[in-house]
Amino acid sequence: MNKTLRKAVIAGNWKMNKTPAEAKALIEEMKPLVSDADCDVVLCVPYVDLQAALEASEGSNIKIGAENCHWEVSGAYTGEVSAEMLKAVGVDYVIIGHSERRTYFGDTDVTVQKRVRAALDAGLTVILCVGEYLEQREQGITTEIVSMQTKIALGGVSEEELKRVIIAYEPVWAIGTGRTATAEQANEVNKAIRDVVATLYGQAAADGLTIQYGGSMNAKNAEELLAQPDVDGGLIGGASLKAADFSVIVRAASK
């Protein structure tokens, strides 16, 4: 496997944290720390922070994303935000199918597929999250679970559109828990996802796909995780709220 075929992407997921003023301050702090990154740097922030984040990041190498989007372009969906709306404010990326959306807000593989479709139609790049619960890992069905999630989410996605998809393997038991998958576990599942993508689109498309690991990645464990042949970056929750920690991860991905 040739890692030079794809660019590493380090993406922060701020979840429900930071006011617009705090978002601006954190991005101002991050900018000089990540300016020489040899990887793509993305911050996915709450909807209300998007404008402040776009302004604060202007002219820098930090790109801004949202944490979800609805599948319809517009309509009677109180409280929702469409992919078209995100594109209109200047957002480039959107996380789809994060396990917190699946667990707490009723997202299913089918709604994830619809959100992916809408995001791609709007011209966004998708960070598609897949991952197993602890019980599923213990049952030995991790590969089946992530394969199914990947196949359903990519249903109807063309090979050309796949170039705007990043997959984040996030074992649910490792998110926000401080419990990280070992580098071997992360690589094994990332490779399994790449193999599934190869069956759908061919090996060349699979080799070009960025597959991140996410789940308690931090300044201490990032280097080992990111050194794995099939780990092409990270989706970072907690550690993306601290400029110093996030920049260490960005540096580790730039090696």
Ligand code: PEP
């Ligand atoms: C996440 O929210 O995608 C995540 C990986 O969180 P954390 O890094 O805090 O585990």
